[in-house]
Amino acid sequence: MSARPEPELTEPCRTCEELDHEEAVARAQRDGSRETDCRVLRRRHLAAEHGDGA
Known part of the structure; x- marks a missing residue:
């Protein structure tokens, strides 16, 4: 192995x-509402900074 x-x-x-x-x-x-805002901001950050298009 x-x-x-x-x-x-x-x-x-x-x-x-x-x-x-x-x-x-x-x-x-x-x-x-704030919880949802954080998830949206994280997805935008991932797409912009980490190249994660998901």
């Missing part, structure tokens, strides 16, 4: 982390 190459470790994206945290806070505060 051949060994699998280790995945490259990359720095986590600060913007992604901040949006994830903000979404979690909004969820804890039961602020559905």
Whole structure:
């Protein structure tokens, strides 16, 4: 059996982390509108900065 190459470790994206945290806070505060805003902003950020067209 051949060994699998280790995945490259990359720095986590600060913007992604901040949006994830903000979404979690909004969820804890039961602020559905802000929670949705965070998800939309994260998708836009992913598309613009990470090339994720999903």
